[in-house]
Amino acid sequence: MLHIRILAPVAMTDAVIEILNEEDAVSGLAVVRGSSLKPPGDLVLAHVAREAGNDVITRLRALGVHREGSIEIDEVRTWLSRSGFDAEVRTPGSSADAVVWADVAQRSYEETELNWTYLSFMTLATVIAAIAIVLDSQILVIGAMVLGPEFGAVAALGVALVRRRFVLFGLAIRTLVLGFVAAIAVTFVLVLVGRTLGWITMDDVIGSRPGTAFIYTPDKWSFIVAVIAAAAGVLALTSSKAGGLTGVFISVTTVPAAGNIALGAAFGVGSAIWGSTLQLLINLTGMALAGWATLAVQQAVWSRVSVRRARALHRPYRML
Structure with missing residues (x-):
């Protein structure tokens, strides 16, 4: 209702x-x-x-x-x-499935606003991700994933394309790019400080890290998981049931990849930089495509429901 x-x-x-x-x-x-x-x-x-x-x-x-x-x-x-x-x-239709596009668009604009709160969450999440990589802690990686605010801007890309709101598309791109750049830059500086103090060493960056190696070694599963997670995330955002968002946040490797980019840059490890950059791009691309496709399907389905509803209004209603 x-x-x-x-x-x-x-x-x-x-x-x-x-x-x-x-x-x-x-x-x-x-x-x-x-x-x-x-x-x-x-x-x-x-x-x-x-x-x-x-x-x-x-x-x-x-x-x-x-x-x-x-x-x-x-x-x-x-x-x-x-x-x-x-x-x-x-x-006609189900209230849980119904997409209220005015609400979706409003939330998309709010999620793509580049403000200090967004930059703070993005930076803190990236710093935690870098610490998680140094400690090879999967729990900290999950914490960084949940804290990262980037999914709203990624979902906004699909909303902008489906609803033809190109101003929103530009805002989402700007927020994603500047958010990741700022977070990586701040984390890079903090890693340099940690390196100077001897808290972070080269072994922490290039050594064996079985718990977090997936961050800088992307493969086909990186893209597949990003697609599935983004589809689930968009469904959670557009329906009246939003319980699946936490699962989305801990399924994609965007913020951890950004943290590893900062670590690799601070120690001049090219493999860490390029592997993590590729992981980041694969995840963002998969999420953006899946979000667009899911929203396009929802729009097509609800356009048909609207037609059915218009026809139903011309028939007498009887209580069963």
Whole structure:
């Protein structure tokens, strides 16, 4: 169930009410006249079955409400309503599978914002990854993977391509590139400090590391795992069930590869640099392609569901 809150200018309120009132997926509708001060107008509240969220939001956007007023969309986790249940039953599709593209796009823009928080998490994750490699600790590698914030920007690449938002594509590329460059640079400086203090030696970089050797030795499985993990991650981001994201974070070797690049650069070990760089590029490419493909399939499926729903609206509804 979605809760849609609209601040509508007076001239648009009746048109907004008409759109919502004639929509079978709307189970609740309320209007508070004259309650909006900015913009001057009315507050419209509606409960909408998640499966029909895209269609309703598209019609409101076509009306231009978001230009002169605002449309807010909230996920209702728990609700008790017979009319709400009936609305979900007669709306084709599944609420868990439904993709609310406005929400996906909003989250993509937020995840691609290059700010100090993003750079801090990326840098801290890369530093932990470098320490994990020195200690040959798989647990620390997993910690670095979970801490890394890069998946949101990678997923945004697929959203940008599928929804044709090329500004978002550019922002995602910039965030990924500058984020990894900054994190590697800071880690490189810290590794140099550790080398000067004698805390990190050449043996730590080129010695036997059975627990973390996969970081700088990419193979076909690196790409396959990246593809599968990204597909699962995008499904978790776009559906109402997001429990699979942690598994995605600990499946791809982006941040650990960045940490090993910094280690290799500090000690002048070319094999570590190039092996890790290749691992990083393979993972990012696989994730970006899988994210795009998964979103493209979801868009195609839900376009068909929208057509089925439009046809169903012209048939009488009967409770079974």
